[in-house]
Amino acid sequence: MQAWQALRLPRLHWSSHRLVVVLALFFTVFCNQRFWAAALSGVQADLRMGLAMGLLLLAANTLVLGLLVWRWNARILVPVLLLASALAVHWMNTYNVYLDADMLRNVLHTDRKEAAELIGWSLLPAVLVLGVLPALGMGLVRLRRQAWYRALGQRLLLLLLALLTGLGGALLDSQNVASLLRNQRQVRYLATPVNYLVALPRSLHASNPLRQRTLLPVAADAHPLSSPAGRKPRLLVMVVGETVRAQNWGLNGYQRQTTPELSTAGVINFNDMHSCGSSTEVSLPCMFSPWGRADYDEDAIKSHQSLLHVLDRAGIHPLWRDNQSGCKGVCSGLEIDHLDDASDPVLCRDGRCMDEILLQQLEQRVRARPGDRVVVLHQLGNHGPAYFQRYPASFAHYQPGCQSTDLGSCSREQIINSYDNAVLYTDHFLATTIARLKALDDYDSAMLYVSDHGESLGEKGLYLHGLPWAIAPEQQTRVPMVMWFSPGFGQSRGLDLACLQQRSTRPASHDNLFASVLGLMQVGTDAYRADQDLFAGCRA
Known part of the structure; x- marks a missing residue:
C-alpha cells in the first residue's frame, strides 16, 4: 500500500x-x-x-x-x-x-x-x-x-x-x-x-476424512471355499498400471512393438478392456469395489471396504506396495509398503523411483505371512507429463523424445516417443515380475496386470487425462490387461487357458475385477456375481 x-x-x-x-x-x-x-x-x-x-x-x-x-x-x-x-x-x-x-x-x-x-x-x-x-x-x-x-x-x-x-x-x-x-x-x-x-x-x-471414520463392510460373509488338501499356497500379484492406454499396447496390434518381452512370456492379453474412470481418483477405488461403472455410486465406493478387505476377511492376506500417490482408501487399515520415497542409488533419482523398486524384497514380503497371498504393485507407470522420467536411459528406444514436463515445448511425435518408451519399460517390468514369480517354486503363482486409465496424446488437441466420464475419449478409457498363470496355479484352479484365451477377445472392464479375483482365489460370499467373473466359464 x-x-x-x-x-x-x-x-x-x-x-x-x-x-x-x-x-x-x-x-x-x-x-x-x-x-x-x-x-x-x-x-x-x-x-x-x-x-x-x-x-x-x-x-x-x-x-x-x-x-x-x-x-x-x-x-x-x-x-x-x-x-x-x-x-x-x-x-x-x-x-x-x-x-x-x-x-x-x-x-x-x-x-x-x-x-x-x-x-x-x-x-x-x-x-x-x-x-x-x-x-x-x-x-x-x-x-x-x-x-x-x-x-x-x-x-x-x-x-x-x-x-x-x-x-x-x-x-x-x-x-x-x-x-x-x-x-x-x-x-x-x-x-x-x-x-x-x-x-x-x-x-x-467426497474427500472429507471426518465424513466416514470407519469403512462399512463389504461381503461380511466372505469365507474360504474348500480346496485340495496339501496344495501349495497361492500367490496372486495384481499390478495396477498407471496411464497406459490400449492404443499404444504392442499386444493389441499397435504399429510399434512396445511389448516385446510379454509377447514371448505366455500371457493372455485382453484387447478390449475398459476402465471405470479417466483418472486414478475415480478408477482405483472403483475397480476394487463391487459397484463398478455399471452401478457407479461414488459415495458407496468411498464409504465401504474394498476387495482387499474382503480377501483379508477370508484369510487371504493382502499387501499393497506403492510407487505412486497411495491407494486412495483401497488398502485402508491393511499392510502397505510405501516405496515412492526409497533411496536406492540405481532405481531412484530426484525423489522418484523406477517401478522395479516394487520388486525389491518381494519374496521376503510374500513369505512374511503364511498361506495364500494377494500382493498389489501400484506402478508409477506412464504418469504424465514427465514421461521421459518414467524409464531408464537404456529404454529410450524411440527418438527424439520429449525431455520436458512442458508438453507445449515438444512436438506430438516427441511426446509419443517418450510415452512409448515408458510403455516399453512397463513391458520389461511385467516380464521381470513373471520371472520372479517363476522362481517362487513354493507357491502356485499368477499375475494380473491392468492399467487404471488411459491418456490423451494430442488427439483433438487433448493431453493427459481426467476428462468427465460422459465426454472422455476412448484414449482415456480403453486400457490394456494381461494375465499370466504358473502351471501349478492353472492346474489347482482347473483353468482352461484355451477357453480363457478365447474369452480375452470379448469386451471386459474394471467391473469384472471384483468377482474375478474372488472366484480365482476361491472366496465364497453372496456378493460374488458369476456373470461378472471372467474365469467362471473357463474353470473345470
Whole structure:
C-alpha cells in the first residue's frame, strides 16, 4: 500500500458490490478463452450468440462472486481467486482439460512430486498477467464501509440483477443457447472461475476424512471355499498400471512393438478392456469395489471396504506396495509398503523411483505371512507429463523424445516417443515380475496386470487425462490387461487357458475385477456375481 502511495497513483474508492462486478467482467473477458471457443463452435456463431453467451457467463460469475466476496474477506479472497483462476486457465489451455469435481479432486490430491512436474516456465506469463498483476491492483482499491443492512440490501439487488441478466442472455438467442446447453453440457466445466468454485464443495465433501471414520463392510460373509488338501499356497500379484492406454499396447496390434518381452512370456492379453474412470481418483477405488461403472455410486465406493478387505476377511492376506500417490482408501487399515520415497542409488533419482523398486524384497514380503497371498504393485507407470522420467536411459528406444514436463515445448511425435518408451519399460517390468514369480517354486503363482486409465496424446488437441466420464475419449478409457498363470496355479484352479484365451477377445472392464479375483482365489460370499467373473466359464 505504501508502495502505491510512493508512486502517487490514484486510489479507487469502491463498494464491495462494484468490486464484484469488475471481477466478474475481468474473469468473463480474460479468463475464458476455452469457454468462448467451445461455446461458439458448432452453432450459429454470430454476434447475437456471442452476446447471449457473454451475458450468461457474466451473470454466472456475478452470482457466484456476489455470494463469496464481501468487504471483510476481499483483501485475502480476491488475490486467491485471481491466482487460482490464472492456474486454471493455464492448465485448461495447455492440456485441454475440463475442471469438474473429479478433476478438481485430482488437483487437490496431487502430491508435491506431481505438482512439481506440472510447474514450468510456460506457467509464468499466465500467473503474472492474470494473477499477480491484477492482485497487486487491489492495492489501489479502498472498499467503502456501509451499514450491514444497506450492504445486504444492495447485494441482494445485485444478485437479482445478475439473474435478470442471465435470463436476458438466454432469451436473446434461446434456440442456439438451448441447443448448446443440451448437446455440449461439458461447456460448463470451462466457465472460469464458476467451474472450480461450484466443484469445490463436492470435491471437499467426497474427500472429507471426518465424513466416514470407519469403512462399512463389504461381503461380511466372505469365507474360504474348500480346496485340495496339501496344495501349495497361492500367490496372486495384481499390478495396477498407471496411464497406459490400449492404443499404444504392442499386444493389441499397435504399429510399434512396445511389448516385446510379454509377447514371448505366455500371457493372455485382453484387447478390449475398459476402465471405470479417466483418472486414478475415480478408477482405483472403483475397480476394487463391487459397484463398478455399471452401478457407479461414488459415495458407496468411498464409504465401504474394498476387495482387499474382503480377501483379508477370508484369510487371504493382502499387501499393497506403492510407487505412486497411495491407494486412495483401497488398502485402508491393511499392510502397505510405501516405496515412492526409497533411496536406492540405481532405481531412484530426484525423489522418484523406477517401478522395479516394487520388486525389491518381494519374496521376503510374500513369505512374511503364511498361506495364500494377494500382493498389489501400484506402478508409477506412464504418469504424465514427465514421461521421459518414467524409464531408464537404456529404454529410450524411440527418438527424439520429449525431455520436458512442458508438453507445449515438444512436438506430438516427441511426446509419443517418450510415452512409448515408458510403455516399453512397463513391458520389461511385467516380464521381470513373471520371472520372479517363476522362481517362487513354493507357491502356485499368477499375475494380473491392468492399467487404471488411459491418456490423451494430442488427439483433438487433448493431453493427459481426467476428462468427465460422459465426454472422455476412448484414449482415456480403453486400457490394456494381461494375465499370466504358473502351471501349478492353472492346474489347482482347473483353468482352461484355451477357453480363457478365447474369452480375452470379448469386451471386459474394471467391473469384472471384483468377482474375478474372488472366484480365482476361491472366496465364497453372496456378493460374488458369476456373470461378472471372467474365469467362471473357463474353470473345470
